[in-house]
Amino acid sequence: MVSAMRGASAEAQAELLDRLTGALGSADAASVGTDLFGAASVIRSEAGLRRVVTDISTPGEAKATLVTGIFEGKLDPVALDLVVDAVRRRWTATRDLADTLEHLGVVALVRSAGDADAERLSDELFGVGRLVEENPDLRAALSDHVRSVADRRQLVRGLLGDRTLPATVALAEQALAGSYRTFGVAIAEYQKIAAAVHDERVARVRVAQELSDDDRQRLEQALSRQYGRDVHLNVVVEPELLGGMRVEIGDDVIDGTVVSRLDEARRKLAG
Known part of the structure; x- marks a missing residue:
């Protein structure tokens, strides 16, 4: 979704995220997030509205006036300002506007939970x-x-x-x-x-049995050093792995399970 944005959409999303971060200090982050979700839903469901607010030939002020008339009094003021700002911008694909509003809503809800x-x-x-x-x-x-x-x-x-x-x-x-x-x-x-809001990465760790607190801490520290930022572990216990572990973080996979090593040995014997 938003991670695949490019060109004008990527630039618009980055700038709107900066605006959101600056505005949340004095706003109800949960309300902002929920209202951004609502605005994204309306724009997705109303094809005519979506076409108008993403049409590069329509002046930005005209689009801003339109969405203000639709959403004023129904959205938190911070959420409304972000929606108005968003429709003034250029978008590489028509879906990118609503997808970005959803992304901003997620960030606002994450911020509402606090550090x-x-x-x-x-x-x-x-x-x-x-x-x-x-x-x-x-x-x-x-x-x-x-x-x-x-x-x-x-x-x-x-x-x-x-x-x-x-x-x-x-x-x-x-x-x-x-x-x-x-x-x-x-x-x-x-x-x-x-995780990104708190400058972390997420690692999915598959193990045959639950990690001890010490093992979990050592693994977190090792991955954090390797990736240059804090890493949050999602541990999944799968007894069929027999032993070892498989770590998936982004596109990287570190497979040290017993099952993987047995499969590799079989391939070598068969080859």
């Missing part, structure tokens, strides 16, 4: 993703488009309730209606955005 709960938010998003991944019936229910988005959001709220941060609930609800192809993909991408 103190940054790790908790990341862990909760990972936990939500794993819960859905490991429960086919739940995954089917959340992806059932016969059910309304409101109904599926109610299901998410029932699952998470007051056991998670409000930001986790809000992001899980948005994962049902945003631009990503599945709920699980959205949650994984939101966790990456959350």
